[in-house]
Amino acid sequence: xxxxxxxxxxxxxxxxxxxxxxxxxxxxxxxxxxxxxxxxxxxxxxxxxxxxxxxxxxxxxxxxxxxxxxxxxxxxxxxxxxxxxxxxxxxxxxxxxxxxxxxxxxxxxxxxxxxxxxxxxxxxxxxxxxxxxxxxxxxxxxxxxxxxxxxxxxxxxxxxxxxxxxxxxxxxxxxxxxxxxxxxxxxxxxxxxxxxxxxxxxxxxxxxxxxxxxxxxxxxxxxxxxxxxxxxxxxxxxxxxxxxxxxxxxxxxxx
Amino acid sequence: xxxxxxxxxxxxxxxxxxxxxxxxxxxxxxxxxxxxxxxxxxxxxxxxxxxxxxxxxxxxxxxxxxxxxxxxxxxxxxxxxxxxxxxxxxxxxxxxxxxxxxxxxxxxxxxxxxxxxxxxxxxxxxxxxxxxxxxxxxxxxxxxxxxxxxxxxxxxxxxxxxxxxxxxxxxxxxxxxxxxxxxxxxxxxxxxxxxxxxxxxxxxxxxxxxxxxxxxxxxxxxxxxxxxxxxxxxxxxxxxxxxxxxxxxxxxxxxxxxxxxxxxxxxxxxxxxxxxxxxxxxxxxxxxxxxxxxxxxxxxxxx
Amino acid sequence: xxxxxxxxxxxxxxxxxxxxxxxxxxxxxxxxxxxxxxxxxxxxxxxxxxxxxxxxxxxxxxxxxxxxxxxxxxxxxxxxxxxxxxxxxxxxxxxxxxxxxxxxxxxxxxxxxxxxxxxxxxxxxxxxxxxxxxxxxxxxxxxxxxxxxxxxxxxxxxxxxxxxxxxxxxxxxxxxxxxxxxxxxxxxxxxxxxxxxxxxxxxxxxxxxxxxxxxxxxxxxxxxxxxxxxxxxxxxxxxxxxxxxxxxxxxxxxxxxxxxxxxxxxxxxxxxxxxxxxxxxxxxxxxxxxxxxxxxxxxxxxxxxxxxxxxxxxxxxxxxxxxxxxxxxxxxx
Numbered sequence: 101x102x103x104x105x106x107x108x109x110x111x112x113x114x115x116x117x118x119x120x121x122x123x124x125x126x127x128x129x130x131x132x133x134x135x136x137x138x139x140x141x142x143x144x145x146x147x148x149x150x151x152x153x154x155x156x157x158x159x160x161x162x163x164x165x166x167x168x169x170x171x172x173x174x175x176x177x178x179x180x181x182x183x184x185x186x187x188x189x190x191x192x193x194x195x196x197x198x199x200x201x202x203x204x205x206x207x208x209x210x211x212x213x214x215x216x217x218x219x220x221x222x223x224x225x226x227x228x229x230x231x232x233x234x235x236x237x238x239x240x241x242x243x244x245x246x247x248x249x250x251x252x253x254x255x256x257x258x259x260x261x262x263x264x265x266x267x268x269x270x271x272x273x274x275x276x277x278x279x280x281x282x283x284x285x286x287x288x289x290x291x292x293x294x295x296x297x298x299x300x301x302x303x304x305x306x307x308x309x310x311x312x313x314x315x316x317x318x319x320x321x322x323x324x325x326x327x328x329x330x331x332x333x334x335x336x337x338x339x340x341x342x343x344x345x346x347x348x349x350x351x352x353x354x355x
Numbered sequence: 356x357x358x359x360x361x362x363x364x365x366x367x368x369x370x371x372x373x374x375x376x377x378x379x380x381x382x383x384x385x386x387x388x389x390x391x392x393x394x395x396x397x398x399x400x401x402x403x404x405x406x407x408x409x410x411x412x413x414x415x416x417x418x419x420x421x422x423x424x425x426x427x428x429x430x431x432x433x434x435x436x437x438x439x440x441x442x443x444x445x446x447x448x449x450x451x452x453x454x455x456x457x458x459x460x461x462x463x464x465x466x467x468x469x470x471x472x473x474x475x476x477x478x479x480x481x482x483x484x485x486x487x488x489x490x491x492x493x494x495x496x497x498x499x500x501x502x503x504x505x506x507x508x509x510x511x512x513x514x515x516x517x518x519x520x521x522x523x524x525x526x527x528x529x530x531x532x533x534x535x536x537x538x539x540x541x542x543x544x545x546x547x548x549x550x551x552x553x554x555x556x557x558x559x560x561x562x563x564x565x566x567x568x569x570x571x572x573x574x575x576x577x578x579x580x581x582x583x584x585x586x587x588x589x590x591x592x593x594x595x596x597x598x599x600x601x602x603x604x605x606x607x608x609x610x611x612x613x614x615x616x617x618x619x620x621x622x623x624x625x626x627x628x629x630x631x632x633x634x635x636x637x638x639x640x641x642x643x644x645x646x647x648x649x650x651x652x653x654x655x656x657x658x
Numbered sequence: 659x660x661x662x663x664x665x666x667x668x669x670x671x672x673x674x675x676x677x678x679x680x681x682x683x684x685x686x687x688x689x690x691x692x693x694x695x696x697x698x699x700x701x702x703x704x705x706x707x708x709x710x711x712x713x714x715x716x717x718x719x720x721x722x723x724x725x726x727x728x729x730x731x732x733x734x735x736x737x738x739x740x741x742x743x744x745x746x747x748x749x750x751x752x753x754x755x756x757x758x759x760x761x762x763x764x765x766x767x768x769x770x771x772x773x774x775x776x777x778x779x780x781x782x783x784x785x786x787x788x789x790x791x792x793x794x795x796x797x798x799x800x801x802x803x804x805x806x807x808x809x810x811x812x813x814x815x816x817x818x819x820x821x822x823x824x825x826x827x828x829x830x831x832x833x834x835x836x837x838x839x840x841x842x843x844x845x846x847x848x849x850x851x852x853x854x855x856x857x858x859x860x861x862x863x864x865x866x867x868x869x870x871x872x873x874x875x876x877x878x879x880x881x882x883x884x885x886x887x888x889x890x891x892x893x894x895x896x897x898x899x900x901x902x903x904x905x906x907x908x909x910x911x912x913x914x915x916x917x918x919x920x921x922x923x924x925x926x927x928x929x930x931x932x933x934x935x936x937x938x939x940x941x942x943x944x945x946x947x948x949x950x951x952x953x954x955x956x957x958x959x960x961x962x963x964x965x966x967x968x969x970x971x972x973x974x975x976x977x978x979x980x981x982x983x984x985x986x987x988x989x990x991x
Contacts, residue, residue: 151856173855183856191849193961194842202846206858208839215838216831226837269858392769450952450979456768457715458955461908464717464901465951468944476938586897590780593773628788635777642770643762 103162104129104273104304105150110159112145112328119145120156121328127273132295132305134319134336136312138349141325143308144186147275151183152176163273178206180272184262184279186308190250196261197246200233203265236264240294256287263294267303274298276307280314292318316340324348363501364623365616370507370576372615373514377569378592379599379607380518381440381562384525387602388538388558390456394463395443397589398470399563403436403570404580405480412488420489425575433567440563441556449552467586474582484579491575510572517568521561522604534558538602587631591618594638600651609649676822680815690814691930693886696821697879698922702906703828703915704875709904710913710961711841712868713848714764715772718779719903722873724895725752726880728786731798731890741804741885745878752877755782756870764865779900787892797891804885817886824882825919828875832915835871844868845913898940905943909950911957920959 103126112120120142127133135143148154150161152173160169168176182203191199201208208229209215214222237243240260245253250261259279266274279295280288292314299305299318309315315322316336323333326348332339339345378400385393410428415421443466451459474480495504525531536544537554545551573588574580591614599610614637621633641648680689701723708716729751730744763774786792793799803812804820811817835841843864846854854861884890906925911917929939950957953976 153852153855173852174858174860177856177858185853189850189853191846191853193849193956194845198842198845202842202854202857205839205843205846208842210839212840215840216834218834222838265857386769390769392773447948447952451955454951454955457709457713457912458908458951460715460769460772461904462948462951464904465944465947468901468940469948470944472938472941472944476941590773590777597770628784631777631780631784635774635781638777639763639774642766642774646766 102129103127104164105306106162107146107150108160108162110146110149110156110161112142112149112154112156118328120149123159123325123328123330125323125330125333127304127306128321129304130302131320132299132307132318134315134322135306135308135325136310136315136322137325137331140327142328143325144277145328146325147183147277147306147308150176150275151181177269180269181275182266182269182271182273183275184259184266184277186277186281188255188258188262190258190262190265192251193249195247195249196237196242196253196264197230197233199250199261200236200264200268201229204229204233204268206269232268233264236268237261239267239297240264241290256283256291259283259287259291260294263291263298267298271303273304273306276305276309278308278310280309280311288314312340361620361623362499364620366501366503368616368619369612370510370615371619372595372612373511374569374573374588374611375592375595375615376518376608376611377514377565377572378588379595379611380521380604381565382589382593383596383599383601383603383607384521384534384558384562386596388534388555389448391448391459391463392593393443393448393562394460394589395466395470396440396562396566397585397587397592398467399436399440399443399585400566400570400573400588401580401582401585402439402470402474403432403563403567404574404584405474405477405485405582406435407432407567407571407574408485408487408580409479415488420491425489425571429568429571432571433564436567436570437560437564440559440566444556444559449555471582471585480582482582484581487574487578487580489575490578506575510576513568513572517565518604518608521565522608524561525604530554530557590631591634594634594641597648598637598641600648602651606648606650613649673826680818686814689818691926693814693818693821695923695926696818696825697883697886698902698906698926699825699919700821700828700879701876701903702910702918702922703825703832704872704879705903705907706832706913706915706918707835707844707868707871707875709907710918711836711844711848712865713768713844714865714868715768715775715904716869716872716900717772717776717897717904718782718900719775719872719876720895720897720900721755721775721779721782722752722876723880723883723899724782724786725755725873726877727884727890727895728792728798728880729877730881731801731884732792734802734884735798735800741802741881742806745881748877748881749874752873752880753870756873757866760866760869764869765862776897776900779895779897783892783896786895793891795892797889798884799889801884801888801890803888804882811885817882820882820886824879829915829919831875832918836915840864840867848913905947907957909947909957911959911961913961914957914959917957917959917961921957 105127108124110120110123111118123146135146137143145154149156152168152171152175155170160167162168163179163181168179191202194202209222209225211222234246237246240263242257242260242264245257250258253261263279276295280291283291288311295305295307296318307319319336321333322336322339324331324339324345331344331348332342378397382393382396385391385396407428410431411424414424447462447466448459451462475482491504491506493504495502495507497503525534533544533549533554536547536549537551541551592611595610595614596607597610598614599608600606614634617637618630618633622630680692683689701719705716705719708714708719726748729748730741733739733744733747734741759778763771766774787795803810811820843854843859846857846859847861847864851861902925906921907918909924910919910921
């Protein structure tokens with residue numbers, strides 16, 4: 101199976117702190133990779149390197165064979181990579197629908213004259229996009245909430261809205277940063293369901309998660325980061341039982 | 356362009372730079388601690404000038420300088436300016452601590468308008484250029500056939516002492532450490548037991564006091580005050596702060612001196628009406644080529 | 659604009675009323691004030707692209723107003739061009755200025771950008787004030803009236819209608835832009851610039867677009883301004899003017915078309931209504947500005963709609979703070 105995304109020798113440090121040390125990992129196309137590890141392991145920094153928010157000090161990132169290491173975030177997004185954020189970054193004073201539509205930016209026309217004149221073609225495209233936005237809102241369970249301001253949504257719904265915003269772009273690769281963190285068990289199930297359905301529809305997913313049970317259930321491969329280094333990557337069950345992983349989470353028994 | 360012409364311009368620039376430095380330090384400190392460009396800062400300077408004007412007018416007979424009067428008026432003015440700054444902080448900036456930057460800046464503009472138009476509408480002040488009640492003596496000394504007065508020396512010394520004092524406070528005292536902590540991470544500072552509200556108010560007070568000192572000395576030097584004097588010097592002081600590196604005292608001081616020299620030499624060449632051009636040009640160039648300024652921290656640009 | 663449909667009948671009535679009232683009222687004074695309201699509305703709608711949609715504080719918007727006015731005025735007076743013909747040149751000059759200033763500076767943080775735009779406004783005013791070609795401190799006079807076909811417009815009422823058309827046009831353009839991917843991109847940038855990148859939005863380019871859009875509207879307004887007043891001079895294009903436009907947009911409601919119109923109306927109408935306070939007008943404005951920013955930073959009629967609930971909440975909070983403050987003063991004895 102081809103690697104859709106390949107990170108090689110990724111190293112990132114801030115002053116004296118090494119956020120990532122020589123991380124090499126591959127994401128096969130069509131897989132669901134879970135990235136786990138203790139807090140501060142560098143998981144979000146990893147995402148930031150992949151998406152152009154941080155520039156790694158060493159190493160490279162390739163997407164579908166193409167080097168994207170030095171690309172700014174908007175160009176990374178244009179290649180079909182979307183992400184959600186650990187602390188849910190929505191556009192607060194826009195409605196849910198407008199948030200989702202913002203995600204469709206690259207799919208809307210950029211014809212200035214048409215926009216100013218409000219040509220029938222433009223109106224039709226806008227209408228179709230609006231319908232699709234409704235579809236994605238329903239997909240994540242937010243049907244009927246299109247007119248609610250994002251700032252007014254409860255936390256669990258905000259996480260789902262962020263996903264809808266990413267999905268309307270029809271991404272090839274979806275990066276989810278702790279999609280199920282901080283929500284009730286009911287909502288966790290709903291979110292997990294959305295993730296699973298998305299993956300089943302052919303999107304390659306990379307997911308940072310702490311919830312081990314969720315990871316075991318959904319992931320096809322698991323990668324473990326600890327203090328900036330990749331400990332191990334492999335199928336879920338063997339990784340879970342790997343002593344190095346256990347030690348990373350629980351610490352070494354003191355003699 | 357002979358040396359004889361440029362050198363006096365450079366020296367004149369140093370005096371101008373002294374005023375810029377005093378105001379720039381205040382700007383820089385407030386920006387460092389709140390990430391706010393306080394557009395009203397120049398107007399603290401202006402109000403202070405009017406306060407010192409009124410006080411001096413009250414106690415002065417004739418136009419002879421009584422240095423004792425000047426000194427205590429100066430101190431009182433500094434205190435008043437500091438208090439004014441704190442009042443603005445408490446009433447306007449503190450309630451808006453969590454508001455969007457845009458709204459904060461507009462609020463600062465509002466404060467600026469209140470101060471400017473407040474002075475404009477106060478009986479006895481108004482819109483005309485008011486001559487300062489005292490005329491400082493012109494006695495001094497001559498260097499290379501240019502006359503320098505003791506007043507000028509006193510001004511530079513005062514500015515230097517004040518700036519050094521602030522630099523000392525910020526870098527070598529517990530209070531200064533608290534200020535720098537709040538500037539870097541307000542929440543963490545709170546967790547360390549720092550009363551951030553009080554620290555922020557103190558920073559405003561110091562900035563205001565320095566502006567007050569600049570006001571008294573500038574009014575003595577230029578001999579007249581006007582309700583719009585804060586606006587243009589505020590812009591120039593901000594440029595100085597950016598030039599030297601915003602967020603630190605030494606940077607503001609260096610930036611102030613540099614800008615003073617730059618403007619002085621420049622206007623000597625092309626005329627006084629283009630003074631602001633030099634400031635603006637310096638600002639844009641600095642932000643474009645070396646956003647950190649000469650001595651400063653990184654200016655917020657995208658990663 | 660969510661409130662659009664609800665407001666439509668009211669808007670239609672207002673529009674009809676506005677269209678008829680100069681003829682009905684017959685007072686030149688009121689008409690001229692109304693015309694000034696319209697001019698500020700046009701400028702506010704222009705600035706709304708920059709401040710309201712893209713979230714960038716521009717404190718030198720008068721510069722584009724000036725560039726448009728002076729370019730048009732100079733061509734009309736010195737080269738005898740018909741006013742309408744000067745329009746594209748004025749717009750081009752303004753766009754050039756926007757690109758020249760905007761390209762190196764729009765990537766700056768909003769606070770630095772504010773000062774740079776302020777500087778730009780000051781520089782432009784400085785230039786037109788000091789150059790002989792632009793008439794120096796006296797400016798340009800004898801600007802010919804606007805001719806549209808056989809019609810030459812010379813009366814205040816006539817120009818009332820000219821700016822009326824402009825306001826309607828600008829509202830339409832703002833509305834269309836807002837409802838397109840352009841508007842959505844701008845708002846995304848305003849709300850969360852870093853996340854906007856993740857949507858594939860080329861942030862720097864779109865910021866420049868907003869700045870350019872504002873400059874076009876400012877220049878168009880400036881062109882007709884010259885004809886309406888026959889003479890233009892530097893004092894009309896300074897920081898105070900830029901500030902008035904900023905006040906109109908920010909107090910009226912950030913990012914909302916209604917807000918811009920409302921703000922412009924308030925800013926012009928208020929001193930006319932309270933004439934005895936003319937001198938203290940700006941002082942009152944300053945207080946009003948601060949109050950609005952502290953209590954309702956999004957403006958009176960922002961994008962999200964009137965949301966009176968929040969207004970009541972702000973009012974309640976303000977009274978609570980006041981009584982708390984007062985009792986602390988009096989009680990602490």
